[in-house]
Amino acid sequence: xxxxxxxxxxxxxxxxxxxxxxxxxxxxxxxxxxxxxxxxxxxxxxxxxxxxxxxxxxxxxxxxxxxxxxxxxxxxxxxxxxxxxxxxxxxxxxxxxxxxxxxxxxxxxxxxxxxxxxxxxxxxxxxxxxxxxxxxxxxxxxxxxxxxxxxxxxxxxxxxxxxxxxxxxxxxxxxxxxxxxxxxxxxxxxxxxxxxxxxxxxxxxxxxx
Ligand code: URA
Numbered sequence: 001x002x003x004x005x006x007x008x009x010x011x012x013x014x015x016x017x018x019x020x021x022x023x024x025x026x027x028x029x030x031x032x033x034x035x036x037x038x039x040x041x042x043x044x045x046x047x048x049x050x051x052x053x054x055x056x057x058x059x060x061x062x063x064x065x066x067x068x069x070x071x072x073x074x075x076x077x078x079x080x081x082x083x084x085x086x087x088x089x090x091x092x093x094x095x096x097x098x099x100x101x102x103x104x105x106x107x108x109x110x111x112x113x114x115x116x117x118x119x120x121x122x123x124x125x126x127x128x129x130x131x132x133x134x135x136x137x138x139x140x141x142x143x144x145x146x147x148x149x150x151x152x153x154x155x156x157x158x159x160x161x162x163x164x165x166x167x168x169x170x171x172x173x174x175x176x177x178x179x180x181x182x183x184x185x186x187x188x189x190x191x192x193x194x195x196x197x198x199x200x201x202x203x204x205x206x207x208x209x
Contacts, residue, residue: 005178076098127155140159166188
């Protein structure tokens with residue numbers, strides 16, 4: 001598996017454009033993020049395996065489809081990943097949640113871990129790792145590495161925006177983990193920001209800076 005799947009649904013693209021606009025308020029950005037994350041999750045779960053159960057409708061019994069296997073895990077890379085969680089849990093309320101605290105050293109751009117908490121039985125679950133911006137990919141690579149060390153074998157990575165450099169690096173480090181994104185932008189700038197991008201996702205969703 002290489003490259004990334006771009007979720008090019010018109011509703012996703014429309015919402016993303018509004019998120020990119022610098023005049024979009026914190027409140028507006030957060031609302032759009034929640035809405036877009038429902039749509040992104042819908043696509044990232046599109047091919048989940050289905051099984052059937054016998055149920056009774058008010059009229060008769062039937063064999064009806066349900067999702068097979070253990071509940072999903074959404075693994076949020078703090079802090080910006082949390083902005084996507086709300087919408088994801090709206091669509092999949094029974095999902096388990098992992099948190100991975102990584103911050104980017106502003107000088108080296110390397111991830112430094114300060115928190116890790118995940119369900120015990122990761123090996124039996126599909127883990128969707130979420131971070132809105134796949135920029136240098138250093139944090140994403142480290143987060144996936146930690147989850148693999150804890151037993152995860154089936155993973156997907158979900159973001160809003162990806163830089164070509166980040167996709168290439170992530171694919172090389174974790175060729176078994178497919179990337180889903182709403183857009184692939186032009187490049188990274190000298191500060192490690194995606195351009196044209198949307199700025200600092202964490203600052204925009206929490207109104208910091
Ligand atoms: N993180 C962000 O929030 N924005 C970028 O452009 C890159 C990394």
